[in-house]
Amino acid sequence: MITHKKLSNGFEYIEVKNSAAEAKIALQGAHLFHYARVDEEPILWLSEVSDFEPGKAIRGGVPICWPWFGFHENKSLPQHGFARVSMWELVYSDESDEKRTTLTFRLTNSNQTLKIWLYKFELELHVTISDKLTMELKTTNIDDKEFEITQALHSYFKVSHISNVSVKGLDKKPYLDALTYKNEVQEGDISFNQEVDRVYQEVDGKIVLKDKKREIIINNDGSSSVVVWNPWIEKTSRMSAMKKDAYEHMLCIESANAFDDARVVKPQKSHTLKATIF
Numbered sequence: 285m286i287t288h289k290k291l292s293n294g295f296e297y298i299e300v301k302n303s304a305a306e307a308k309i310a311l312q313g314a315h316l317f318h319y320a321r322v323d324e325e326p327i328l329w330l331s332e333v334s335d336f337e338p339g340k341a342i343r344g345g346v347p348i349c350w351p352w353f354g355f356h357e358n359k360s361l362p363q364h365g366f367a368r369v370s371m372w373e374l375v376y377s378d379e380s381d382e383k384r385t386t387l388t389f390r391l392t393n394s395n396q397t398l399k400i401w402l403y404k405f406e407l408e409l410h411v412t413i414s415d416k417l418t419m420e421l422k423t424t425n426i427d428d429k430e431f432e433i434t435q436a437l438h439s440y441f442k443v444s445h446i447s448n449v450s451v452k453g454l455d456k457k458p459y460l461d462a463l464t465y466k467n468e469v470q471e472g473d474i475s476f477n478q479e480v481d482r483v484y485q486e487v488d489g490k491i492v493l494k495d496k497k498r499e500i501i502i503n504n505d506g507s508s509s510v511v512v513w514n515p516w517i518e519k520t521s522r523m524s525a526m527k528k529d530a531y532e533h534m535l536c537i538e539s540a541n542a543f544d545d546a547r548v549v550k551p552q553k554s555h556t557l558k559a560t561i562f
């Protein structure tokens with residue numbers, strides 16, 4: 285079942301329930317902020333104190349960072365681009381299979397976007413809610429000049445406790461440590477006892493988030509970069525919409541096209557970044 289819902293402040297989202305799973309996706313940002321298989325714990329983390337307000341990104345779920353990832357060199361422009369705080373349209377839905385619901389959200393250029401990013405585009409998010417969660421972010425260049433994008437499906441995963449988890453699949457991969465700006469190479473699995481903010485490159489296989497009682501698998505297509513981020517104690521205290529112990533229960537593993545993995549999209553061509561999570 286697909287239901288359009290509205291909070292008392294007017295914030296709109298789509299609720300999906302089928303025989304395999306349920307999800308919630310805000311029209312602002314096409315921001316999926318809940319996904320759980322039937323009778324299972326949510327896969328994604330959502331801040332208990334997140335704002336659901338126009339113009340502010342929800343803290344948790346899967347914000348869409350687009351058309352740039354991270355800071356823009358023009359510091360007056362928003363970190364992680366404008367897609368996550370723009371209003372998208374739900375343009376297609378299919379629930380003919382009781383175990384699977386598919387939805388397409390669309391964002392196109394407007395006078396406002398053209399002021400901060402000079403290109404005409406069509407951006408679509410195809411979401412499939414089933415016993416797996418798939419998100420395909422398709423960028424189409426409808427301009428007459430090429431453009432370059434960096435982007436991420438910035439997934440926040442819910443974990444039992446950050447000290448219980450490890451991330452597999454990135455052994456021997458080079459990464460940029462965003463805390464020191466040094467290039468490093470991963471040795472073994474990643475575990476967490478301090479702030480981590482890294483952009484892995486040359487990633488070509490599945491990533492496994494291993495927790496005490498479950499494993500989450502992340503498969504990416506159209507991407508060779510993955511961001512692994514936990515803000516730890518001090519950064520959490522400076523961040524919006526985070527309780528002070530929030531870092532203990534979340535870990536971001538972001539399916540990305542970032543830094544060396546930026547993509548050029550030629551006129552009338554598309555690029556799709558896809559994440560499958562289960």
Ligand code: BG6
Pocket residue numbers: 341363364438462481482511513523538
């Ligand atoms: C991550 C970055 O992708 O996003 C972090 O690697 C950043 O450096 C984080 O702090 C959250 O960003 P924001 O803009 O949602 O607070």
